[in-house]
Amino acid sequence: MTKKTIFITGASSGIGKATAIYFGQKGWNVAATMRELTKEQTSDFEKYPSITIFKLDVTDKESIEKAVSDILQKFSQIDVLFNNAGYSLAGAFEATTDEQIRKQFETNLFGVMNVTRAMLPHFRNKKSGIILNTTSSGGLLTFPLYSVYNSTKWALEGFMEALQYELKSFNIVVKNIEPATVKSEFVNNISFVSNPDYDHYAQKVQHNTLAGYKNAPTPGVVAKIVYTAATDNRSKLRYPATPQARVAFFLRWLLPLKIFNNMVASGVEKELHNK
Numbered sequence: 001m002t003k004k005t006i007f008i009t010g011a012s013s014g015i016g017k018a019t020a021i022y023f024g025q026k027g028w029n030v031a032a033t034m035r036e037l038t039k040e041q042t043s044d045f046e047k048y049p050s051i052t053i054f055k056l057d058v059t060d061k062e063s064i065e066k067a068v069s070d071i072l073q074k075f076s077q078i079d080v081l082f083n084n085a086g087y088s089l090a091g092a093f094e095a096t097t098d099e100q101i102r103k104q105f106e107t108n109l110f111g112v113m114n115v116t117r118a119m120l121p122h123f124r125n126k127k128s129g130i131i132l133n134t135t136s137s138g139g140l141l142t143f144p145l146y147s148v149y150n151s152t153k154w155a156l157e158g159f160m161e162a163l164q165y166e167l168k169s170f171n172i173v174v175k176n177i178e179p180a181t182v183k184s185e186f187v188n189n190i191s192f193v194s195n196p197d198y199d200h201y202a203q204k205v206q207h208n209t210l211a212g213y214k215n216a217p218t219p220g221v222v223a224k225i226v227y228t229a230a231t232d233n234r235s236k237l238r239y240p241a242t243p244q245a246r247v248a249f250f251l252r253w254l255l256p257l258k259i260f261n262n263m264v265a266s267g268v269e270k271e272l273h274n275k
């Protein structure tokens with residue numbers, strides 16, 4: 001049987017890296033793409049012969065075209081696209097600049113759109129394909145100080161939910177992978193903006209939010225869900241990818257929005273008024 005191939009964005013660390021290694025161990029060809037091909041980013045892949053590294057910045061259309069063409073040249077076909085690259089802008093909305101917001105959308109939304117568009121002719125020609133996307137629990141729920149990040153992931157959820165209709169007749173399936181907090185470089189790479197008028201609120205809330213990462217699952221937990229989504233032959237759109245995400249989605253389904261929102265706020269606003 002021919003080996004299947006997965007094309008992953010943002011494979012230099014975290015969920016993308018763990019997924020590349022997991023699929024490599026399962027015998028898949030893996031096109032692990034990343035912005036920088038430094039020794040530090042690539043050395044962990046050296047012991048996996050089925051993983052090949054390609055350079056790709058999702059905000060750069062030329063680099064997308066080149067990566068897709070190089071991957072197809074190497075593997076002849078791609079079975080699964082995993083749109084995973086992303087980062088978070090955080091802090092009070094009023095403190096964010098237009099440039100910071102656009103950059104956040106360029107990566108988390110427009111980058112995914114551009115990579116997906118570049119892959120569709122290939123998937124249509126072979127009359128099959130699976131498009132997986134790392135959205136977030138924050139793509140269906142909201143959290144204080146994450147209004148811009150949440151809006152990119154809500155947009156991604158909506159975009160992919162709508163896209164699935166028009167791709168169905170080409171046998172192209174869309175699936176969203178939805179983790180809550182995961183222990184990766186994500187938390188270290190949060191681009192945090194501040195405004196003195198919000199400092200009292202923002203510092204406490206961000207402190208409490210980051211405390212939630214202490215017991216967060218590893219990226220390997222998400223990689224297994226990605227593998228399930230790639231191989232279960234189901235046309236299911238949403239895959240909550242960590243236990244915390246499953247609980248949060250259940251409570252959101254169960255509770256009136258106002259109560260759910262108060263619960264989210266009290267979780268991260270605790271001790272806010274203590275000296």
Ligand SMILES: NC(=O)c1ccc[n+]([C@@H]2O[C@H](COP(=O)([O-])OP(=O)(O)OC[C@H]3O[C@@H](n4cnc5c(N)ncnc54)[C@H](OP(=O)(O)O)[C@@H]3O)[C@@H](O)[C@H]2O)c1
Nearest residue numbers: 010012013014015035057058085086136181182184185186
């Ligand atoms: N960790 C969490 O708590 C969490 C929760 C929910 C959803 N997510 C989502 O999960 C995805 C993966 O994040 P992670 O947790 O694995 O964090 P991570 O360890 O920081 O990995 C993020 C990856 O995205 C890459 N990336 C960022 N901008 C890029 C660009 N313009 N072009 C190509 N690659 C780019 C990073 O590359 P560089 O190394 O070059 O920066 C890195 O490989 C993201 O979409 C994130 O929003 C994470």
